[in-house]
Amino acid sequence: MDKYLIVGLGNIGDEYANTRHNIGFIVADALAAELSVKFAIERHAFMAEAKLKNKILVILKPTTYMNLSGKAVKYWMDKENIPIENILVITDDIDLELGVLRLRSKGSGGSHNGLNHIIETLLTSEWSRLRFGIGKDYARGFQVEYVLGRWSAKAEKNLAPRIESAVSIIKSFVLAGAKQTMSDFNNK
Numbered sequence: 207m208d209k210y211l212i213v214g215l216g217n218i219g220d221e222y223a224n225t226r227h228n229i230g231f232i233v234a235d236a237l238a239a240e241l242s243v244k245f246a247i248e249r250h251a252f253m254a255e256a257k258l259k260n261k262i263l264v265i266l267k268p269t270t271y272m273n274l275s276g277k278a279v280k281y282w283m284d285k286e287n288i289p290i291e292n293i294l295v296i297t298d299d300i301d302l303e304l305g306v307l308r309l310r311s312k313g314s315g316g317s318h319n320g321l322n323h324i325i326e327t328l329l330t331s332e333w334s335r336l337r338f339g340i341g342k343d344y345a346r347g348f349q350v351e352y353v354l355g356r357w358s359a360k361a362e363k364n365l366a367p368r369i370e371s372a373v374s375i376i377k378s379f380v381l382a383g384a385k386q387t388m389s390d391f392n393n394k
Contacts, residue, residue, distance in 0.1 A: 209262045210292045210380050212237065213279055215320045218269050224362075226340040227353040230296040231267045232365075233338065233372045238265055240373055250278035261380050264288065272320040276327025283328075293333040294379050296372065297321060298353065302339025304361060305368040308392055309336050309375055311384040334384050336375055338368070 214234025222228050238245060241256035245267065252267040264286050268278035275295075283293060297318060302308060312332045315321030325331045344352035357365065371391075378387040 207260055207262055208292065209264060209286055209288045210294065211264050211266065211279070211283055211286065211288045212376055212380075213266045213268065213275070213282075213293070213295045215272060215275055215295060215297045216267060217272050218267075222354065224356055225354050226357065227272065227298050229298045229338045229340060233296045233336075233369055233376070234265055234267050236369050237263075237373050237376055250281050253282070258377060258380055263380060273323055275320040276323040276325075279324050280327045290328070290330065290333050291384075294376060295321065295324060295333065295335045296376070297335060297337055298340045299337035300340055300342045300349065300353065302337055302341075304339055304341040304343075305364060306339035307336065307368065307372055307375060308339075309334065309379065309384065309388050311388070334379065336372060336379075338372060 212234065214230035216222065216228035216231030238254045238256065241258065243254040243256040245252040245254045250268060250270055252269065254265045256263045256265060264282060266278060266282055268275050270277045279293070297320060311334050313335065314331060315325050321335065340353065375387060375391050378390060
């Protein structure tokens with residue numbers, strides 16, 4: 207039975223809950239809820255295991271904080287013997303408009319410290335990532351405050367359908383593969 211590592215990036219702690227930077231955690235929570243599984247604290251992460259048809263999903267929310275996300279990804283990839291092509295990381299992206307979803311099968315981490323740490327730790331950028339647009343509605347020099355800030359009430363209301371779409375993309379990635387999923391969902 208094929209195994210997949212689905213990693214939602216974020217920071218642990220109440221002060222980070224429902225912040226833009228934690229959209230990976232929010233999507234991972236939505237995926238776990240849809241598959242009727244709960245997270246338990248494990249080594250380097252909150253982990254839930256689910257089945258989707260004949261596939262096993264290891265869903266992670268790293269407890270290493272964003273800048274050390276690679277530590278959790280590497281540990282669980284090795285522990286569960288999951289091939290690199292079966293890894294999907296969900297992350298926020300300031301370069302995409304709010305709610306835009308884009309799946310990529312490889313690429314740089316750009317200015318995202320979590321993605322960059324995963325690349326450094328795995329020694330490759332050849333793994334899939336689902337970028338969730340958070341926009342860049344901040345004044346120059348206030349990027350950190352923006353990404354660590356909470357959603358406005360209006361933005362939060364508009365997020366629900368995009369989170370549902372993100373869950374659909376993840377399920378398609380597992381069942382149909384990255385190439386087909388990119389064709390079906392990107393730029394839609």
